[in-house]
Amino acid sequence: MSLSAIAKPILYSYWRSSCSWRVRIAMNLKEIPYDIKPISLIKSGGEQHCNEYREVNPMEQVPALQIDGHTLIESVAIMHYLEETRPQRPLLPQDVHKRAKVREIIEIICSGIQPLQNLIVLIHVGEEKKKEWAQHWITRGFRAVEKALSTSAGKYCVGDEISMADCCLVPQVFNARRFHVDLRPYPIILRIDRELESNPAFRAAHPSNQPDCPPELPNK
Numbered sequence: 457m458s459l460s461a462i463a464k465p466i467l468y469s470y471w472r473s474s475c476s477w478r479v480r481i482a483m484n485l486k487e488i489p490y491d492i493k494p495i496s497l498i499k500s501g502g503e504q505h506c507n508e509y510r511e512v513n514p515m516e517q518v519p520a521l522q523i524d525g526h527t528l529i530e531s532v533a534i535m536h537y538l539e540e541t542r543p544q545r546p547l548l549p550q551d552v553h554k555r556a557k558v559r560e561i562i563e564i565i566c567s568g569i570q571p572l573q574n575l576i577v578l579i580h581v582g583e584e585k586k587k588e589w590a591q592h593w594i595t596r597g598f599r600a601v602e603k604a605l606s607t608s609a610g611k612y613c614v615g616d617e618i619s620m621a622d623c624c625l626v627p628q629v630f631n632a633r634r635f636h637v638d639l640r641p642y643p644i645i646l647r648i649d650r651e652l653e654s655n656p657a658f659r660a661a662h663p664s665n666q667p668d669c670p671p672e673l674p675n676k
């Protein structure tokens with residue numbers, strides 16, 4: 457076995473990147489020790505665009521995870537890899553219908569909301585319109601998430617076990633607050649977010665607990 461295959465995993469992460477945050481939660485829930493390598497998405501035009509990091513992730517985004525001698529990119533693919541290689545503390549339900557619900561919520565957030573309000577898109581939209589733009593897409597997606605949760609949720613997004621859907625929901629709620637989305641129409645989303653706030657795995661993954669979180673932060 458090569459040395460890299462047994463090395464401690466390295467997560468390339470940015471403190472308030474919601475996609476990095478999903479993976480941090482999953483790693484913490486599964487109690488996988490890892491080191492963080494911060495990639496600043498804003499310093500010098502974005503460290504994710506430098507040649508060295510492009511070798512790690514040709515999409516020039518975070519996260520990337522070095523684990524078991526491999527470099528993995530894309531947060532949902534990474535969570536599935538973790539689920540398949542580290543079955544402890546499962547993040548997918550056994551029941552196939554519940555699994556489908558978990559994946560449905562993941563898709564709504566990770567395809568239908570976050571990519572439309574991430575940094576690269578907002579730069580194109582422009583400073584003047586970016587808040588309204590982000591609010592539009594988050595509101596549209598949260599309507600669908602709330603509807604899905606109305607039949608799937610127990611204590612968490614799907615039933616009473618924490619799943620990958622919860623790993624995606626909590627960071628998206630943070631983004632919604634960041635863009636001042638009115639969350640009152642989404643009581644189930646709010647209840648689940650509150651429920652998970654005190655969970656140690658979620659708390660440790662929070663942007664404010666990251667090594668690259670700036671000490672002075674207006675909208676932390």
Ligand SMILES: O=C(O)/C=C\C(=O)CC(=O)CC(=O)O
Nearest residue numbers: 472473474475497570574575
């Ligand atoms: O303003 C910054 O600090 C830069 C980038 C981010 O927060 C990350 C995103 O692009 C949003 C997201 O992950 O959903």
